[in-house]
Amino acid sequence: MKKVHPAVVSAQAFQVADLRPVERLFDDAEGKDRRDKALSRYPEKKGALLPMLAYAQERNGWISPENMEEIAEALDLTPAYVRSVATFYTMYAKRPVGKYWIQVCTCISCHVNRGEEVFEAFLEHTGTRAGEVSEDGKWTVIEAECLGACGFATAVQVNDQYFENVTPETVPEVLAKLEKGGSEE
Amino acid sequence: MGYPHSHELEVGTILSRHFGDPEARDLKTWLTYGGYEGLKKALDMDPAEITTVVKDSGLRGRGGAGFPTGLKWTFMPQEKKGPHYLCCNADESEPGAFKDREILRWVPHLLIEGCLIAARAIHAEHAYIYVRGEYFPFTNILNDAVVQAYEAGYIGEKILGSEWNCDLTVHIGAGAYIAGEETGLMSSLSGGRAEPKIKPPFPAQSGVFGSPTTVNNVETLAAVPMIVVNGSDWYRQWGTEKSPGTKLWCCSGNLVRPGNYELELGVSLKDVIYEVCGGAPNGKRIKAVIPGGSSTAMLTPDELDVPSTYEGLQEAGSSLGTASPIVLDEDVNIVQAMRRIADFYAHESCGQCVQCREGTSWVAQILKRIEVGEGRLSDLDTLYDLCEQLTGRTICVLADSVVFPLRSSLDKFRGEYEALIGGRA
Numbered sequence: 001m002k003k004v005h006p007a008v009v010s011a012q013a014f015q016v017a018d019l020r021p022v023e024r025l026f027d028d029a030e031g032k033d034r035r036d037k038a039l040s041r042y043p044e045k046k047g048a049l050l051p052m053l054a055y056a057q058e059r060n061g062w063i064s065p066e067n068m069e070e071i072a073e074a075l076d077l078t079p080a081y082v083r084s085v086a087t088f089y090t091m092y093a094k095r096p097v098g099k100y101w102i103q104v105c106t107c108i109s110c111h112v113n114r115g116e117e118v119f120e121a122f123l124e125h126t127g128t129r130a131g132e133v134s135e136d137g138k139w140t141v142i143e144a145e146c147l148g149a150c151g152f153a154t155a156v157q158v159n160d161q162y163f164e165n166v167t168p169e170t171v172p173e174v175l176a177k178l179e180k181g182g183s184e185e
Numbered sequence: 186m187g188y189p190h191s192h193e194l195e196v197g198t199i200l201s202r203h204f205g206d207p208e209a210r211d212l213k214t215w216l217t218y219g220g221y222e223g224l225k226k227a228l229d230m231d232p233a234e235i236t237t238v239v240k241d242s243g244l245r246g247r248g249g250a251g252f253p254t255g256l257k258w259t260f261m262p263q264e265k266k267g268p269h270y271l272c273c274n275a276d277e278s279e280p281g282a283f284k285d286r287e288i289l290r291w292v293p294h295l296l297i298e299g300c301l302i303a304a305r306a307i308h309a310e311h312a313y314i315y316v317r318g319e320y321f322p323f324t325n326i327l328n329d330a331v332v333q334a335y336e337a338g339y340i341g342e343k344i345l346g347s348e349w350n351c352d353l354t355v356h357i358g359a360g361a362y363i364a365g366e367e368t369g370l371m372s373s374l375s376g377g378r379a380e381p382k383i384k385p386p387f388p389a390q391s392g393v394f395g396s397p398t399t400v401n402n403v404e405t406l407a408a409v410p411m412i413v414v415n416g417s418d419w420y421r422q423w424g425t426e427k428s429p430g431t432k433l434w435c436c437s438g439n440l441v442r443p444g445n446y447e448l449e450l451g452v453s454l455k456d457v458i459y460e461v462c463g464g465a466p467n468g469k470r471i472k473a474v475i476p477g478g479s480s481t482a483m484l485t486p487d488e489l490d491v492p493s494t495y496e497g498l499q500e501a502g503s504s505l506g507t508a509s510p511i512v513l514d515e516d517v518n519i520v521q522a523m524r525r526i527a528d529f530y531a532h533e534s535c536g537q538c539v540q541c542r543e544g545t546s547w548v549a550q551i552l553k554r555i556e557v558g559e560g561r562l563s564d565l566d567t568l569y570d571l572c573e574q575l576t577g578r579t580i581c582v583l584a585d586s587v588v589f590p591l592r593s594s595l596d597k598f599r600g601e602y603e604a605l606i607g608g609r610a
Contacts, residue, residue: 046376089359150437
């Protein structure tokens with residue numbers, strides 16, 4: 001079981017799915033611990049909703065309707081309410097995505113630093129269309145709005161990592177690094 | 186010292202001195218750098234005294250609006266009837282802004298200390314740091330620092346042997362720009378969609394979980410510890426009477442040396458762009474600068490010689506915002522750049538207000554039509570009309586945010602629009 005300090009309710013890097021079956025969230029000790037610690041940090045149960053949605057994604061790679069129901073029950077909310085919140089936020093995957101979820105920033109500062117070309121290069125090198133999961137389950141490439149790394153354009157986020165100053169020419173290097181399990185820093 | 190570049194014009198004293206130094210993240214090292222001295226001093230001070238020092242320093246909110254920080258703290262009830270909360274807004278997501286991430290990344294303890302001092306000043310027993318979801322690596326750095334600070338007794342019960350208790354929780358968002366708006370942030374923190382709320386009630390009356398709340402930006406709170414240690418006059422040695430202190434600049438777009446720089450407020454915007462950042466690469470001419478993040482009015486190169494203060498940029502017809510100039514060189518198609526900005530706001534509209542939900546999308550669609558050569562001259566009138574319809578009619582200022590760059594681009598670069606339209610009526 002991962003040891004988590006009570007102050008840390010929801011910042012574990014999420015792992016994106018290998019399209020494995022969805023695990024239930026709160027049946028085991030780890031899930032119960034994460035739930036109870038999150039609940040202890042907010043004066044209302046509802047406050048723990050975002051941390052629990054993030055936990056579902058961390059655990060299963062996406063947030064399934066079953067997980068939303070579990071969260072609703074744990075926090076005394078309706079599944080419909082949980083869904084209404086989950087669908088508001090773009091980072092919550094409401095369906096399974098590739099093992100590497102590649103988000104290419106094409107907002108203004110990246111746009112003037114070839115962001116769209118970087119995006120096209122990722123699509124080309126992964127052989128996917130925007131938003132779809134590649135056949136081997138590895139890649140999903142989407143355009144993202146500002147990632148907050150404007151001075152390091154073009155910025156690309158892959159799961160929990162940032163890749164910065166990416167150009168269309170360095171896209172194959174980024175993909176190779178990911179395949180080797182390496183990181184930017 | 187800035188990151189990744191530095192420049193002799195930088196002050197670099199308050200926020201950015203340890204940028205680029207991974208050792209600064211560790212509590213032991215941080216203490217040798219004078220860490221938590223401000224908290225120690227604050228624990229010996231009356232909360233009202235802390236507020237007075239910050240008020241006298243003239244520190245203004247660094248999230249874009251520039252509201253005086255100390256004054257904001259005085260809005261909190263002096264007599265406690267229930268819990269008070271401090272929210273640190275680290276949901277940095279204005280296109281062009283990337284300063285808070287550098288504070289989280291390099292000097293997490295500085296932010297924690299700032300949060301604790303502010304929490305003490307406003308009688309809060311719990312501080313939440315709301316970090317945007319994308320900032321995983323920086324959130325993890327912050328989390329490590331929070332755990333260290335808890336274990337060493339800087340956060341929690343009886344802080345440093347005093348009678349004062351304060352908890353701190355790092356809360357992460359999930360990719361919603363509007364969670365950076367203070368009422369949107371509070372909606373999100375309490376487990377909802379990040380929908381802004383009409384004021385009043387103001388956060389200091391009824392904020393997160395219905396309790397009195399103060400929301401401050403990361404950079405604002407990070408400036409607090411050294412103000413408390415050194416006093417308000419010390420802080421006022423930089424900047425101007427109305428805009429004292431230093432500011433982290435985030436310079437991006439077509440620049441030789443993009444990045445973060447801690448500069449005195451009042452430095453000429455022209456010097457920031459040309460001296461500090463080296464102007465546009467490859468000897469290109471600069472066409473436009475969006476000085477304060479994407480929601481501010483564009484300036485042309487001959488409008489840049491203005492003091493970069495909250496008032497200075499307002500007089501120049503724009504805004505200091507988050508001090509995040511986005512530089513567009515001569516090769517940039519203004520209509521396309523404006524469409525990119527409009528796409529952002531259309532995507533990030535929370536959808537509560539019809540004007541914003543529909544209007545931002547209309548702007549984006551019309552701009553796209555012009556961009557691909559299918560625009561009409563009447564589209565320009567429609568865009569001006571939308572500028573009117575999107576101003577001051579919604580719960581929050583997201584709709585207004587697209588108007589500032591849009592109107593300025595229409596006023597100042599009309600020729601580019603007309604060239605793409607080619608005379609179609």
